[in-house]
Amino acid sequence: VTDHGRHVVAFAGQRVVIEWRGSAAFPAIALLGGRSASGSAADQTTAGCLTARGSTPVTLNLTAVGNGDDTSFALEQGDIEIYRGSSLGAAAHHLLQHALHHLIDRSDGGLVLHAALVGIGAKGILLPGPSGSGKSMLAAWLANRGGQPLADEACFLSDSSGYLTPFERAFCFKGSWAEPLGLTDMVETFRNGDISIVTRDRISHDSIAADILSPRSAAPIVPRLLVFPRYQHYSSFTLSPIPPAQAAARLFESVANARNLADHGVTAVTGLVRSIPAFSLSYGHVDQLLPLEQLIARETRSL
């Protein structure tokens, strides 16, 4: 049984290394990239980083000490303690957030967007928005309707290829997400405050499980549709096209690495909004979302 390992996560041209120790830490590692950190899977993840740019990657250390209910977790970056406590969920959430933060911090060569991404074949539905805007829930709902849940938080749009790369991790849902999705009996999640981290191997409910569990498509993802979601309990439903200039201004709110880019991402943002349609979505319950499904069906068929 492996009780320590090294896991490398690559995204947006950068790498983060996670050194982990203690078998109780392993489930948190497995949340990143959707792969086991042990044996050949870890090697695959490392191999995937060979194309990553950058010099020395940031290293995070996750340590689990003790057994059963007495297990404690520590997440550190060098001498800096990020988390110490008894909650695997909290340690895992900090790990996911810090890994992404460091990857974004030094990213270049394209736009990093705070956005969920759902794949319809090789066509990507981008759902940009801040935390709490409902993008994770919307992505999970679209997965239930046949899409691939590729990312819940960040995507990379490469300058050179024009393809989207999702930041692969377990989905992090904020607040009472399970009830609108009809998953109230799905209790096996990691938790940190009001954040529920839904692992691929613990979801076992109806059709949504199969989709979230499914591996991502190997095909490059081409952006096809922009939807800016805003979720608020019991709000009315609106789905309206927005002009490219407005879409560009809204998309800038979700650019995570503007300061790393020579033109602050202006070329990439304006190029994206000129090439695909954009819509503004407000919703208060997933039962309202049929028109969105119809829109996506139209847009993804039209190429």
Add this chain to the structure above:
Amino acid sequence: METHPMDTSIILARAAGFAISEFDGEHMIFDPVEGRAIYLNDTASLVWQLCDGHRSVGDITVLLQDAYPDSAEVHTEVEVALKVFLEQRVVEIK
């Protein structure tokens, strides 16, 4: 909130240092210092383009009233747009 009418003799000019993108008569203005973007619809774009450092607020209002004689709201729209531009510092007083 109390609002004051603008001095129509003020001359405004588009501020420098912004990245401007035009989309079919509408504009997106990006401020690289603040890291924020501003959306201008077609009317706001027109007003913003008329802020050339020579025309006064009164000149701009008259031009747009002549261009849209059937619209009763031109004066208000111009004033609202210019106040937003000044707040967002995308124009400056000459």
